[in-house]
Amino acid sequence: MDSILKAGVAGAGVFGGYHANKYVEAEGAELTAIYDLDWERAEERAKGHGARGFDDFAAFLEEIDVLTIATPATTHAELASQAIAAGKHVLVEKPIAMTTPEADALIDQAAEKGVFIQVGHQERYVAAAFGLFDREVPQSVRSRRMNRYSPRAGDVSVVLDLMIHDLDLLAQLTGRAEAKVLSIEAKKEKGIHADYVDVTLDVGGVEAQLIASRLETDPTRDLKLVYPDGQIHLDFLDRSVANTTPEPVAADFNSADLPLALKDPLAFGTQSFLAAVRSGVSPVVPGQAGRRALAMALTIEEAIGG
Incomplete structure (x- = not known):
């Protein structure tokens, strides 16, 4: 995969902002969209990076190739499942889900769709x-x-x-x-x-x-x-x-x-995620690790x- 990867971040809070910054800094990626239930907050965060804000998750997914989910933990599994169903590679913050059956379902779903799920254990x-x-x-x-x-x-x-x-x-x-x-x-x-x-x-x-x-x-x-x-x-x-x-x-x-792994673990994780997507090699922290x-x-x- 040689083209620029269009990246998005779900969650316009403080930690979502950190993730957005790492996509901006990463080579071979362009931050194009930020999703949040609060559209004004999403748009404010997005405009600072020349991206677009969304409060419609399906519309947000149409604009991207990869995404990070940095929303409240209780929403991780549902948003990740929707993203995987849309064929998107997902970096989901910890915990991967709230239950092990939810985690197992995400892992199986990603395998079936041929996309990666990485967990944010920096x-x-x-x-x-x-x-x-x-x-x-x-x-x-x-x-x-x-x-x-x-x-x-x-x-x-x-x-x-x-x-x-x-x-x-x-x-x-x-x-x-x-x-x-x-x-x-x-x-x-x-x-x-x-x-x-x-x-x-x-x-x-x-x-x-x-x-x-x-x-x-x-x-x-x-x-x-x-x-x-x-x-x-x-x-x-x-x-x-x-x-x-x-x-x-x-x-x-x-x-x-x-x-970089010591200097900026979040940036290292983002770059590792993008490298996995480009190479087709499983992420270093795959869904199975998050499930464990x-x-x-x-x-x-x-x-x-x-």
Whole structure:
């Protein structure tokens, strides 16, 4: 596929704006359309890029070849299904869907239509850049993803909003698709969904503690992996690496030639998606990966109790 790919973004919110910018910056793509239920918001976002705003999803789909879905999580499956039915390649933000049957239906539908579905697990690219997936399986994992409150994703719990990124990493690190909940603490403060979750999982013999919060004053984002010969600790906010294993990590936050996967994971994911569409080679984070992370997340949701 040599022609310019016409790209669209469903969702004119803050994160939709980020995705729109990445299409504008990407070679071989032209941002032509933005969809939102609020036409004025879609048009305002679109005009800044010389695109068109739509509040009719079917009309929006007629203008594009590929799209990113950055709408509320509860709408992902329905919009993705409509886009796939129209023969469009889809990059859908996490979670891929709200249930595993919905995810399975999207994966099957994309295969039948001969289009790709990629899931927006951008943290995958960061871990890969550090070479974490090339090492042996860690003995234990600890991940903390703790942010200030935002009403942006209030339609789902912090598990489906934030922790799902770390569940995708955990699945990749262990090569496992199932997790058993060993202990869990959850808090609901801003609405009907959990805003803080501290869960310890057994994933194929690997003990993993994952903490996710959207109630913090001082954000934290780090990852600690323990191996028989040492530890690796990545602090994504301080942009520092502590490694006591004999094997060096594959990247450095302070490198003068910082790879795009570390410098701008969202841009890297967009470019990878476009490359997959052009080459016909499956995306690096296909629908199956999104389904796996979703299944783990729903196990935790069940343990929380809703």
